[in-house]
Amino acid sequence: MRLVHLSDLHLGFRQFQRQTPTGVNQREADVAATCARAIAQVMAIKPDIVLVGGDVFHQVRPPNSAILDAFRMFAQLRAALPNALIVMIAGNHDVPRTTDAGCILQLFAELDVRVVFRGTERIDDALRDVSVLAVPYAPPGLPGSGEASAMPSHAFHVDARRKYNVLLLHDEVRGVVPTAAQPGDRLYTPIDPVDLEREPWSYVGLGHYHVYRRIELQHAATKRSIPCYYSGSLDYTSTNPWADVREEVQRNGASAGQGKGFIEHNLETGEHTFHPVTVSRRLLDLPAIDASDCSAAELDERIAATLARAGGALDDAIVRLVVRDVSRHVVRTLDYAPLREVRKRTMHFHLDTRKPEVLESGATGGAPSRRATLRDRLAARLQLRPLAPGLDRDRLVQLGLAYLTRAEEAAAAALPVAEA
Ligand SMILES: [Mn+2]
Numbered sequence: 489m490r491l492v493h494l495s496d497l498h499l500g501f502r503q504f505q506r507q508t509p510t511g512v513n514q515r516e517a518d519v520a521a522t523c524a525r526a527i528a529q530v531m532a533i534k535p536d537i538v539l540v541g542g543d544v545f546h547q548v549r550p551p552n553s554a555i556l557d558a559f560r561m562f563a564q565l566r567a568a569l570p571n572a573l574i575v576m577i578a579g580n581h582d583v584p585r586t587t588d589a590g591c592i593l594q595l596f597a598e599l600d601v602r603v604v605f606r607g608t609e610r611i612d613d614a615l616r617d618v619s620v621l622a623v624p625y626a627p628p629g630l631p632g633s634g635e636a637s638a639m640p641s642h643a644f645h646v647d648a649r650r651k652y653n654v655l656l657l658h659d660e661v662r663g664v665v666p667t668a669a670q671p672g673d674r675l676y677t678p679i680d681p682v683d684l685e686r687e688p689w690s691y692v693g694l695g696h697y698h699v700y701r702r703i704e705l706q707h708a709a710t711k712r713s714i715p716c717y718y719s720g721s722l723d724y725t726s727t728n729p730w731a732d733v734r735e736e737v738q739r740n741g742a743s744a745g746q747g748k749g750f751i752e753h754n755l756e757t758g759e760h761t762f763h764p765v766t767v768s769r770r771l772l773d774l775p776a777i778d779a780s781d782c783s784a785a786e787l788d789e790r791i792a793a794t795l796a797r798a799g800g801a802l803d804d805a806i807v808r809l810v811v812r813d814v815s816r817h818v819v820r821t822l823d824y825a826p827l828r829e830v831r832k833r834t835m836h837f838h839l840d841t842r843k844p845e846v847l848e849s850g851a852t853g854g855a856p857s858r859r860a861t862l863r864d865r866l867a868a869r870l871q872l873r874p875l876a877p878g879l880d881r882d883r884l885v886q887l888g889l890a891y892l893t894r895a896e897e898a899a900a901a902a903l904p905v906a907e908a
Contacts, residue, residue: 489616489652492530494750495541495695496721497523498581500554502546504836512553514835518768520557522723526750526765527561531568533752533763536616538565538572540601541695541719542579542625542658544593550582559595566599573613578605578624579658579695585627610647618690618755619647623657625696642683652755655684658695661703664718681705684716690755692716698726699735700749700762715760719751723767730773730808731901745771769835770805774798780813780844784821787814791822791839795830802834810840813861866892 499520506514530538545554566574576596578584583605584591591605602611604622611620621644646653662678681703684692688707692714700720707714724745726732736747742764749764774794779787794809795802807830819841831837844861870885 489537489618489755490533490535491537491539491654491691491693491753491755492533492535492750493539493541493691493693493717493719493753494526494530494722495539495658495693495719496543496579496698496725497540497558498543498546498721498723498725499523499558500546500550501723501725502551506835515769516551516553519723519725520554521768522748522765523557524561526722527565529763529765530750531565534569535752536572537618537620537654538569538574539620539654539656539693540574540576541656541693542577542583543581543695543721544576544579545582546725548582548584548589548592550592555592555595559599562596562599562601566601573611573616573618573620574599574601575611575620575622575656576601576603577622577656577658577695578603580625580627583625583627608644612647612650617651618654619650619652620654620656621645621647623655623659625658642679644683644687646687646689652690653688654755655689655692656695657692660696661694664697664701664703682708685714688712689714689716691753693751694718698732700740700747700751701735715753715758717751717753720748722748722750722765724748724769724771724806728901729771729806733771733773734897734901744773770801772798772801772805772807774807774809776810776812778813779811779818782814782818784818784823787811787818788823788826792826795826802830802837804833804835806836807834808838808840810842812842813844814841816843863889863892 497519501516501519502513503515508514508517544558576593578591578593582591582593591603593603593605597603602622604611605624608621608623611622613619623644644655657679660678661684662680684703685705685708688710692703692705694703694717697718698721699718701718703716703718705714705716706712721732724732733744733747736742737744740747745767746764748767749762752761752763753759777787777790777794779790782790791809791811798807827837827839866888867885870888871881875881875884
């Protein structure tokens with residue numbers, strides 16, 4: 489009994505100004521082409537069950553182009569897998585926000601896709617001896633929402649009559665996204681992993697988080713491991729795709745910009761495969777430049793050298809170049825003519841200049857004119873801070889710097905991608 493789990497297609501995602509010859513936003517076309525490749529891969533695998541974890545569309549009212557793309561893809565999938573159980577839930581992007589609005593995902597019911605967009609539903613399949621508990625995203629304020637006050641605990645139950653029990657849900661599991669990267673005005677509480685460990689799930693498929701990720705779960709009573717995964721999005725459709733890239737490289741060992749895909753999982757044997765999908769557009773995060781003590785002319789040279797090394801890889805790619813520790817004055821006096829040329833070659837070029845992180849260093853006895861970085865200052869403070877006896881100061885400094893790195897990464901991950 490093999491299932492395929494994919495999620496976060498975000499059809500209708502639009503970004504940047506470029507259009508295809510037929511007038512479709514180029515990124516929308518990129519994302520649709522990536523999804524079509526993924527669907528073709530799924531058809532070749534011939535799974536018994538297909539789980540679609542939400543955010544099929546990027547918005548509640550997607551453009552006609554995206555609806556057509558999606559319908560064609562799922563029609564092909566259904567034609568190739570006439571007997572498969574296909575379950576689709578709504579995510580935060582495509583769930584209707586009011587109780588009376590219909591949901592575009594209902595369209596796929598015409599293809600015998602089991603669509604769940606409001607409230608938890610159990611899909612029972614006696615033929616395969618499988619029960620799928622489908623939990624779409626619940627917008628705060630609507631009945632059945634996951635808001636803490638409305639629903640104190642997420643009570644998910646298996647159907648003990650069935651051999652296989654699958655939980656499919658679109659939400660955030662606590663501890664996955666760094667807290668500092670989340671918006672402050674969150675209205676709902678993430679799912680506590682403990683709530684997923686109460687029942688002996690055969691598989692827990694998650695949508696919402698855009699990077700492929702295993703969540704370590706253990707059935708509380710038997711201590712047996714529960715396979716629980718975010719499949720990640722099919723293309724780079726996050727507000728800040730560079731955070732996806734970094735997670736995929738650091739956590740999953742993917743090559744930069746090649747970390748997207750979907751999951752194949754065998755419920756009988758536990759055999760598990762992540763199938764990478766080639767995205768339509770190259771993302772290129774150039775090696776960052778440290779511009780402290782750099783004049784504008786020197787920085788011009790370093791930028792030119794970095795771009796020259798990248799060469800043809802720049803063409804039609806989405807490119808970012810981070811320049812750290814650069815003063816506003818230097819940014820203002822850079823030579824922008826060569827950068828305009830780069831902008832023409834690339835699909836998008838973002839020169840991400842970042843100001844020095846801190847103020848003048850305190851009286852640390854060093855050269856008074858040099859600006860201390862936040863790291864230096866933190867380390868210096870922790871070196872001087874009175875400590876309770878028995879505490880290891882080196883370890884304290886190390887920990888402090890590690891937390892600072894985490895906070896900086898989280899803050900960077902929360903930055904929107906915008907034109908420089
Ligand atoms: Mn999403």
